[in-house]
Amino acid sequence: MKETSLDKIVSLCKRRGFIFQSSEIYGGFGAVYDYGPLGTALKDAISQRWMKSMTQLHENIVGLDSGILMHPKIWEASGHVGAFNDPLVDCKHCKARYRADELVEENPEDAVWKNIQCPSCGNAGELTDPRQFNLMFKTHVGPVEDDAAAAYLRPETAQGIYVNYLLVQGAMRLKIPFGIAQIGKAFRNEIVARNFIFRTREFEQMEMQYFVKPGNDEDSLNSWKEERLNFYSDMLGIDSSKLRYHGHGEGELAHYAKEAWDIEYEFPFGWSEIEGIHNRTDFDLKQHQEYSGKNMQIFDQEANEKYFPYIIETSAGLNRMLLAVLSDAYWEDSENNRVVLKLHPSLAPVKAVVCPLVKKDGLPDIARKIVDELKPHFKVLYDQQGSIGKRYYRQDEMGTPFGITVDHQTAEDNTVTVRERDTQKQDRIGLDGLTEALQAKISTYS
Amino acid sequence: MKETSLDKIVSLCKRRGFIFQSSEIYGGFGAVYDYGPLGTALKDAISQRWMKSMTQLHENIVGLDSGILMHPKIWEASGHVGAFNDPLVDCKHCKARYRADELVEENPEDAVWKNIQCPSCGNAGELTDPRQFNLMFKTHVGPVEDDAAAAYLRPETAQGIYVNYLLVQGAMRLKIPFGIAQIGKAFRNEIVARNFIFRTREFEQMEMQYFVKPGNDEDSLNSWKEERLNFYSDMLGIDSSKLRYHGHGEGELAHYAKEAWDIEYEFPFGWSEIEGIHNRTDFDLKQHQEYSGKNMQIFDQEANEKYFPYIIETSAGLNRMLLAVLSDAYWEDSENNRVVLKLHPSLAPVKAVVCPLVKKDGLPDIARKIVDELKPHFKVLYDQQGSIGKRYYRQDEMGTPFGITVDHQTAEDNTVTVRERDTQKQDRIGLDGLTEALQAKISTYS
Numbered sequence: 001m002k003e004t005s006l007d008k009i010v011s012l013c014k015r016r017g018f019i020f021q022s023s024e025i026y027g028g029f030g031a032v033y034d035y036g037p038l039g040t041a042l043k044d045a046i047s048q049r050w051m052k053s054m055t056q057l058h059e060n061i062v063g064l065d066s067g068i069l070m071h072p073k074i075w076e077a078s079g080h081v082g083a084f085n086d087p088l089v090d091c092k093h094c095k096a097r098y099r100a101d102e103l104v105e106e107n108p109e110d111a112v113w114k115n116i117q118c119p120s121c122g123n124a125g126e127l128t129d130p131r132q133f134n135l136m137f138k139t140h141v142g143p144v145e146d147d148a149a150a151a152y153l154r155p156e157t158a159q160g161i162y163v164n165y166l167l168v169q170g171a172m173r174l175k176i177p178f179g180i181a182q183i184g185k186a187f188r189n190e191i192v193a194r195n196f197i198f199r200t201r202e203f204e205q206m207e208m209q210y211f212v213k214p215g216n217d218e219d220s221l222n223s224w225k226e227e228r229l230n231f232y233s234d235m236l237g238i239d240s241s242k243l244r245y246h247g248h249g250e251g252e253l254a255h256y257a258k259e260a261w262d263i264e265y266e267f268p269f270g271w272s273e274i275e276g277i278h279n280r281t282d283f284d285l286k287q288h289q290e291y292s293g294k295n296m297q298i299f300d301q302e303a304n305e306k307y308f309p310y311i312i313e314t315s316a317g318l319n320r321m322l323l324a325v326l327s328d329a330y331w332e333d334s335e336n337n338r339v340v341l342k343l344h345p346s347l348a349p350v351k352a353v354v355c356p357l358v359k360k361d362g363l364p365d366i367a368r369k370i371v372d373e374l375k376p377h378f379k380v381l382y383d384q385q386g387s388i389g390k391r392y393y394r395q396d397e398m399g400t401p402f403g404i405t406v407d408h409q410t411a412e413d414n415t416v417t418v419r420e421r422d423t424q425k426q427d428r429i430g431l432d433g434l435t436e437a438l439q440a441k442i443s444t445y446s
Numbered sequence: 447m448k449e450t451s452l453d454k455i456v457s458l459c460k461r462r463g464f465i466f467q468s469s470e471i472y473g474g475f476g477a478v479y480d481y482g483p484l485g486t487a488l489k490d491a492i493s494q495r496w497m498k499s500m501t502q503l504h505e506n507i508v509g510l511d512s513g514i515l516m517h518p519k520i521w522e523a524s525g526h527v528g529a530f531n532d533p534l535v536d537c538k539h540c541k542a543r544y545r546a547d548e549l550v551e552e553n554p555e556d557a558v559w560k561n562i563q564c565p566s567c568g569n570a571g572e573l574t575d576p577r578q579f580n581l582m583f584k585t586h587v588g589p590v591e592d593d594a595a596a597a598y599l600r601p602e603t604a605q606g607i608y609v610n611y612l613l614v615q616g617a618m619r620l621k622i623p624f625g626i627a628q629i630g631k632a633f634r635n636e637i638v639a640r641n642f643i644f645r646t647r648e649f650e651q652m653e654m655q656y657f658v659k660p661g662n663d664e665d666s667l668n669s670w671k672e673e674r675l676n677f678y679s680d681m682l683g684i685d686s687s688k689l690r691y692h693g694h695g696e697g698e699l700a701h702y703a704k705e706a707w708d709i710e711y712e713f714p715f716g717w718s719e720i721e722g723i724h725n726r727t728d729f730d731l732k733q734h735q736e737y738s739g740k741n742m743q744i745f746d747q748e749a750n751e752k753y754f755p756y757i758i759e760t761s762a763g764l765n766r767m768l769l770a771v772l773s774d775a776y777w778e779d780s781e782n783n784r785v786v787l788k789l790h791p792s793l794a795p796v797k798a799v800v801c802p803l804v805k806k807d808g809l810p811d812i813a814r815k816i817v818d819e820l821k822p823h824f825k826v827l828y829d830q831q832g833s834i835g836k837r838y839y840r841q842d843e844m845g846t847p848f849g850i851t852v853d854h855q856t857a858e859d860n861t862v863t864v865r866e867r868d869t870q871k872q873d874r875i876g877l878d879g880l881t882e883a884l885q886a887k888i889s890t891y892s
Contacts, residue, residue, distance in 0.1 A: 017508075017617030023517035025609055025738040029597075030587060032515050034610055037501075037508035037618055037626075044497075044509075051490075055483075056825050059817065062463075062483035063490075067648050068631065069478050071469035139583045139599065141476060141635065141647065151475075153585065153599075163471055164480055171463030172483055173831070180483075185514065185631070189587065201587065202513050292471040371505065379502050385619070 006268045009323075009330055010196055012339065013039065016398050018326070019197060031193030031201040033319075038398055041349035041379070043204075043322050047183050049235050049347070050206050050316070054181040061179035061208065062172050066160025068185055069141065069151050077291035078159050078284060079255060080136055080152075086191055087130035094121035099191050100130035135188045153187035158313060160184075161209045162284045169211075169298065176300055176309060177220065179210040183318065195269050197319045204318035209311050213300065214282065217310040218259070221279050225261055228277060228314050232263070236321070237344035238328045242266040246273070256283040263316075265324040274324055275316035282308035329399060341399030342422055345442045351378040352402040352438060353395045359384050367406045370416070370431065377435055378442065396421055402438060452714040455769075455776055456642055458785065459485065462843050464772070465643060477639030477647040479765075484844055487795035487825070489650075489768050493629050495681050495793070496652050496762070500627040507625035507654065508618050512606025514631055515587065515597050523737035524605050524730060525701060526582055526598075532637055533576035540567035545637050546576035581634045599633035604759060606630075607655045608730045615657075615744065622746055622755060623666065625656040629764065641715050643765040650764035655757050659746065660728065663756040664705070667725050671707055674723060674760050678709070682767070683790035684774045688712040692719070702729040709762075711770040720770050721762035728754035775845060787845030788868055791888045797824040798848040798884060799841045805830050813852045816862070816877065823881055824888065842867055848884060 013019040017036035023029040035043055054061045075081045087100040096118060107116050117124045137153040154160065161180045168180055183206045193199050212220045225245065233240040248260040258281050262273040285308045289296040297306045329341040345351065354371050356363035364384055374380045381400075383391045392403050403419040410416050415428045418437075429437050459465040463482035469475040481489055500507045521527045533546040542564060553562050563570045583599040600606065607626045614626055629652045639645050658666045671691065679686040694706040702724075709721040731754045735742040743752045775787040791797065800816050802809035810830055820826045827846075829837045838849050849865040856862050861874045864883075875883050 014613075015617065017614060020610060020613050022513045022515070023520060023609060024613065025734065025740040025742075026517035026519050029513070029515065029517040032513040034510065034512035034606065036510060036610070036614055040509040040511040041501075043511065048494075055487075056821060059821070059826075059828060063486040064480065064482060065486040065489065066480040067468050067475070067478040069468070069475065069633075069648050071472035071475040073472050074469060137585045137587075139585045141583070142637075160480065163469060164466060164482070167460075167466050167470065168463060168482055171461065187515075191588075202515050288471065294471040296471075375502060375505070380505075382505060 006196060009268070009326055012330070012341075012397060013326070018042065031190060031199075033197050033200060038349040039322070042325070042343070042347060042399075043318060045347045045349070046236065046321055046325060047204075047206060047318055050231070050318075050321075051181065051183060053231055053235055054179065054208050058179065060174060060177065061181055061210075062168060062174070064161055064164060064168060064180050064182045065184060066157070066164060066182065068154050068187075069139075070154060070160060070163070072151055073291055074159050074163060074288075075136065075152050075155075077287040079287070080155055081134070083255065084135050084155060085132040086135060088133045088191060089127045089130050091118040091121060091123070091126050092128060093123045093126040094118060096120035097191065098127075102192065103127075133189075133191070135190065137187045137189050155188050156186050156315075157182045157184045157205045157207050158209060158280075158315065159284070161207065162288055162311075163292075165209070165211065165285075166296070166298065175302065176298060177210060177212040177216065179208050181206075181208040195267070195272075197323050198267070198269075198272065200319065206316045206318050206321075208314045209280075210313070211298070211309040211311055213303070214307060214310045217279050217281070217312060220312045221259060221261075221277060224312055224314055225277050228275060228316075229263060232265075232324075236325055236347065238265070238324060242328065244271065246271075254278070256280045265320075265327070267323065267327055272320075274320045275314065278313045278315065280311045280313050282310055284311065285309070336424070338393045338396050340396040340421060343399035343401070345401040348399045348401050349379065350381050350395070350398055350400045351442055352380045352404055353383050353391065353400055354380055354404045355383050355388060355391050355406065357388060357405055357407040361408065362411065363406045363408070366410055367404075370404065370406065370434070374435060374438070377439060392419060392424075402441070404434075452642060455714065455772055458776070458787075458843060459642075459772070464488065477636060477645075479643050479646060484795040485768070488771070488789070488793060488845075489764060491793045491795070492682065492767055492771060493650070493652060493764055496677070496764075496767075497627065497629060499677055499681055500625065500654050504625065506620060506623065507627055507656075508614060508620070510607055510610060510614060510626050510628045511630060512603070512610060512628065514600050514633075515585075516600060516606060516609070518597055519737055520605050520609060520734075521582065521598050521601075523733040525733070526601055527580070529701065530581050530601060531578040532581060534579045534637060535573045535576050537564040537567060537569070537572050538574060539569045539572040540564060542566035543637065544573075548638065549573075579635075579637070581636065583633045583635050601634050602632050602761075603628045603630045603651045603653050604655060604761065605730070607653065608734055608757075609738075611655070611657065611731075612742070612744065621748065622744060623656060623658040623662065625654050627652070627654040641713070641718075643769050644713070644715075644718065646765065652762045652764050652767075654760045655726075656759070657744070657755040657757055659749070660753060660756045663725050663727070663758060666758045667705060667707075667723060670758055670760055671723050674721060674762075675709060678711075678770075682771055682793065684711070684770060688774065690717065692717075700724070702726045711766075711773070713769065713773055718766075720766045721760065724759045724761065726757045726759050728756055730757065731755070782870070784839050784842050786842045786867060789845035789847070791847040794845045794847050795825065796827050796841070796844055796846045797888055798826045798850055799829050799837065799846055800826055800850045801829050801834060801837050801852065803834060803851055803853040807854065808857065809852045809854070812856055813850075816850065816852065816880070820881060820884070823885060838865060838870075848887070850880075 018039035020034045021028045022032035089100045141151045142149040232238040246262040259279040261277045263275040264271045285296040329343045331340045354367045356367040401421045405417045414431045417426045419426045464485035466480045468478035535546045587597045588595040678684040692708040705725040707723045708719040710717045731742040775789045777786045802813040847867045851863045860877045863872045865872045
């Protein structure tokens with residue numbers, strides 16, 4: 001395992017404007033994070049790449065963006081109102097609160113529940129029986145706070161796809177098999193949030209629901225397993241030795257699932273799930289037909305029959321994916337005494353920094369002109385502050401793949417030096433073809 | 447005014463998969479909409495263009511993505527807990543509920559409030575006195591529903607920028623003036639939602655907050671007024687005769703504003719606001735300093751002094767912008783008996799459809815190959831269903847700018863016809879340069 005502690009990444013993220021604690025001036029706000037300029041740009045680049053891989057590269061997959069607020073009956077049909085609970089226990093002595101399942105996991109030797117010590121005050125036998133606590137955030141729509149107007153912040157984006165799938169299929173004239181892909185926020189009132197942006201109360205999901213004829217579900221799941229794993233190495237540049245599949249045993253399966261696999265990444269805190277590939281069968285569609293009273297079967301023209309399609313789901317956490325990309329890119333180049341984010345250039349928030357070697361002799365003007373020429377094509381920065389080495393090292397921490405220096409030779413022969421972030425190798429390139437040369441490096445490098 | 451009723455646009459949006467009513471199978475859910483495949487793609491294209499115009503074309507503007515959930519004290523400081531209210535009245539007779547200010551607006555002749563007739567049952571003198579109703583959605587974070595854990599869904603994205611502005615400025619080494627741009631959801635518990643996606647309970651804002659030295663605020667506001675108006679014509683292709691400014695008089699100004707202008711678009715239902723340009727002074731930063739106890743002044747190195755910057759805000763509604771783009775693009779070509787969405791090609795959800803003229807003679811295979819070649823570069827569709835005219839007309843309604851037909855000549859000379867959506871003009875283009883030819887049209891056409 002790479003020697004990267006999570007703390008170092010958290011610290012870099014704050015220092016360079018990737019990720020901040022929410023509401024910091026008010027002492028923070030539990031388990032929510034704000035994404036700074038570089039975090040926002042990197043997150044956008046990852047999500048655009050995912051959306052492209054789904055809806056542009058597959059003719060039969062289309063996008064959707066359903067609301068965070070939906071009809072509350074949807075969450076009865078999905079099972080979230082009844083069964084989306086965490087078991088909570090309190091310590092009668094010190095009033096601390098825990099998730100019962102995690103206390104048990106951490107204390108496997110304690111066969112009898114009540115023997116477990118409270119991790120906070122250390123007393124044994126003081127824990128209450130577990131009570132069920134629903135993880136959905138509840139609010140009220142309309143001016144009266146009564147039960148009729150209750151609504152929930154969605155705990156997953158998938159249901160928004162299911163309730164719309166026939167409208168989408170009809171409007172886009174889709175034939176089975178087809179997929180619907182969605183990126184959006186979801187909310188869970190987690191009791192124990194942890195590991196930075198890995199588990200938070202507000203997060204973003206990227207879910208694709210693939211509708212297939214029953215009987216073709218197992219083949220489809222297998223082909224999505226392969227495609228989704230490849231996405232991480234091919235489209236995000238992540239080291240494939242740090243990726244693996246974990247299959248769910250019978251006891252681990254959710255109530256709707258026939259088969260389930262997690263893609264895990266080896267984070268600084270260990271192997272953890274970044275995406276799930278699930279065979280959700282026809283469970284959800286049947287539930288929605290029952291609760292809405294509307295037909296949820298599809299008419300398959302080719303087979304000339306009506307049925308409930310089976311659904312293969314690929315469900316990824318955008319924030320976790322971002323954390324995997326950051327963890328994977330984090331590199332302490334001890335030889336050169338610098339920290340580098342080895343981001344794939346196509347993902348890097350800033351593509352190039354343009355630096356005049358000195359603040360005089362007209363070099364700043366030339367550098368400014370280069371910035372103006374490059375900026376319609378991709379994000380560049382201008383920097384004239386400090387030694388050239390310091391300027392580069394700043395950009396290395398931001399993941400900027402190219403450093404362009406304007407020196408005295410530039411005024412003579414219209415060439416600049418282009419420095420590569422990872423190798424620190426420098427080339428002289430003519431200004432005439434600079435935009436194209438950089439564009440080629442950004443799109444082909446991997 | 448163009449003869450476009452809103453109903454026709456709503457109907458096209460549903461038929462072609464731009465926008466659906468939320469939770470339709472459950473009878474709908476008040477004032478929330480779901481964006482279908484084409485609506486999602488068009489909304490993304492608009493927001494990416496906005497983000498590019500801010501953070502890529504301006505070196506001194508950076509992005510941010512703060513949480514929907516924030517510390518509740520932020521909404522005390524901003525004034526939303528105390529003053530973000532609508533006055534509501536009930537009819538004692540039929541129990542209908544209204545916004546008092548709108549009833550008064552619709553009944554200007556009724557000098558005495560209680561004389562107004564209930565629009566629902568027609569009785570006069572039955573309305574209650576107005577009561578204040580807060581527009582923020584409230585929820586609870588953590589397992590106990592008590593006041594300490596109350597949280598709100600943000601009613602605007604701006605405050606997320608203010609509370610983070612010094613963290614962002616420090617991490618990105620920004621010097622005044624600078625801007626922070628954010629795209630994100632906001633929520634308002636509107637009593638009277640209306641005009642399709644124009645006013646909804648869940649919506650997306652695109653806000654840019656520009657921090658300037660006090661004294662430079664009026665010049666900055668004026669230059670942002672110009673730039674933002676140009677955005678609509680130059681970057682979204684909207685007819686500039688349907689855009690205008692409306693200035694706020696003294697009585698219309700919000701509590702934080704020194705000067706305020708609305709960009710209005712002439713929708714089918716009349717001139718209405720799509721963006722506001724506001725001089726918010728140092729009101730918000732001073733409030734946050736008072737409520738958080740933290741310093742919110744900036745140190746201006748150049749001037750060697752500390753002060754509260756003034757803030758010029760450009761605040762646009764993404765959904766309204768989308769509705770303006772759709773309204774502007776909607777064209778009933780009665781001469782040719784078709785409906786066309788004249789979208790700017792760079793915004794169009796699908797760039798081209800590829801059609802074999804007939805389903806035989808190997809033409810489908812050639813068409814499929816063209817799709818495979820084009821799809822890594824932009825979104826294309828394959829269509830072999832129905833007459834070629836019908837196929838084109840379908841795409842016209844979707845706003846697809848180019849139709850590519852593979853015919854028998856293609857097999858002979860490797861050329862295809864490329865049909866332009868608006869003019870219906872057709873050209874023969876060689877397959878060798880097809881990708882580049884289309885890319886050039888997509889990026890330069892306006």
